[in-house]
Amino acid sequence: MSLPVKPSLADLIESFFRRRLIAQRNSSPNTVAAYRDAMKLLLIFVSERQGKAPSDLEVEDLDRDVVLDFLDYLEEVRGNSVSTRNARMTAIRSFFHHVAMTDPPSIGIAKRVIDIPNKRTTSSVANYLSKDELKVLLDAPDRTTPLGRRDHCLILFLGRTGARVSECCDVNAADLHLEWPQQVLLRGKGKKERAVPLSEDTAQQLKALLEERGLASDSDVGVFVNARGKRLTRHGVTHILKRAHTTAAKTDTDLATKRISPHSLRHTTAMHLLKSGVDLTTIQSWLGHASVNTTHHYAEADLEMKQRALDRCSDPETPLVMYQPTDQLLAFLATLCGVDRRITL
Structure with a gap:
């Protein structure tokens, strides 16, 4: 009895987008575009690092250390914010959940990537206009x-x-x-x-x-x-x-x-x-x-609201109120979704 053929990385990526995101989850075009961009950036990064064409990469080339280096590259070289870094990681994590379900021999690699936590962000005051x-x-x-x-x-x-x-x-x-x-x-x-x-x-x-x-x-x-x-x-x-x-x-x-x-x-x-x-x-x-x-x-x-609350607290008569391209794999990714999402490489 012949053993099942191990899917290639290209097969896994194609099934992730076609079966998992589009057919099963009915993801919106914007979600597909965001995940497409994340995977494209990752593939190009690993391709240049490994000296392989993206279509020749294997799941083993995308291990935890490589993904961590990619996330650092996004911040340090591309100048992306922590929020953007975390959004890319969300897409990668979703892909490796698919890998774990589709390619059992790769569960170990997939789990190590899935376990990469999001980077904590500093809370900033909302920017708005009067x-x-x-x-x-x-x-x-x-x-x-x-x-x-x-x-x-x-x-x-x-x-x-x-x-x-x-x-x-x-x-x-x-x-x-x-x-x-x-x-x-x-x-x-x-x-x-x-x-x-x-x-x-x-x-x-x-x-x-x-x-x-x-x-x-x-x-x-x-x-x-x-x-x-x-x-x-x-x-x-x-x-x-x-x-x-x-x-x-x-x-x-x-x-x-x-x-x-x-x-x-x-x-x-x-x-x-x-x-x-x-x-x-x-x-x-x-x-x-x-x-x-x-x-x-x-x-x-809203500092003004806080000041009004403080003023009310200081008034004893006022009750306090509380408020609560050339590569086949890259070419496939380029065909996904008609959303205009430009990536500068």
């Missing part, structure tokens, strides 16, 4: 042009809804309900859907944008597109915000010192809701956080 700063940023685009009106609407949408950049890029005209009650259907992590209210000004700007583009309200066409009519990507949205930030910083010196990104506008939404008295559980649902502990980070960041 209402006045957000207004200055909204005034930056030239609204006499179609692209300027799109940019203004995009910034308003991100600053009012707290949508993740991927959620924003995925919004279709059919996801918008612009009559009372105005709301947008967002598709978050794990393909979870949630309805988020739209402010009156956001709904009016979105309605004007759809009318200008001639989009029907039931159309499955992206709301935010580039000059060629293609959906904006994460990079495109970031570029638009940087351009608006550069213009706004000329009139607001305080804004010039702020880091502006899609995520900082998400923080901005959360902080404005918090300061308006919205409870953390509602904000958790609004932002699509899996745990209220994530949302609690915003309460920790």
Whole structure:
């Protein structure tokens, strides 16, 4: 009786993406793209180190020490943050769980890699804009042009809804309900859907944008597109915000010192809701956080709220209120998912 053929590393990677992520787990395109990028970087790193083509690598070439060296390379050479390092490790760990299930002789190697812990990160204060700063940023685009009106609407949408950049890029005209009650259907992590209210000004700007583009309200066409009519990507949205930030910083010196990104506008939404008295559980649902502990980070960041709490504590009459490419394997990875995720090698 012949023994089963041991799968190659290339076989394992292909089955991981095709069977495990796409067929079995129905992972989102963004998840597939993130895992693809992590594996591509790892393969190139090990290939150069071992002097082998990526397609010729074996599971044994990706042992614990090599993976640890790769993680250090991400931080020290590529200049990645600890969060990015941990995100890459999450993808690698998921792959080696697949290896352990698919290739029993490699369980030992897989377990040693799986047991690599995430690196602890230092907690940073959420970066967000005040209402006045957000207004200055909204005034930056030239609204006499179609692209300027799109940019203004995009910034308003991100600053009012707290949508993740991927959620924003995925919004279709059919996801918008612009009559009372105005709301947008967002598709978050794990393909979870949630309805988020739209402010009156956001709904009016979105309605004007759809009318200008001639989009029907039931159309499955992206709301935010580039000059060629293609959906904006994460990079495109970031570029638009940087351009608006550069213009706004000329009139607001305080804004010039702020880091502006899609995520900082998400923080901005959360902080404005918090300061308006919205409870953390509602904000958790609004932002699509899996745990209220994530949302609690915003309460920790709000020094004004802490000062008001201190003032109330000092007043004995006020009750205290508590709040809680050429290589075949690399070529295969390049075919996965249509998400635009550029890697600089």
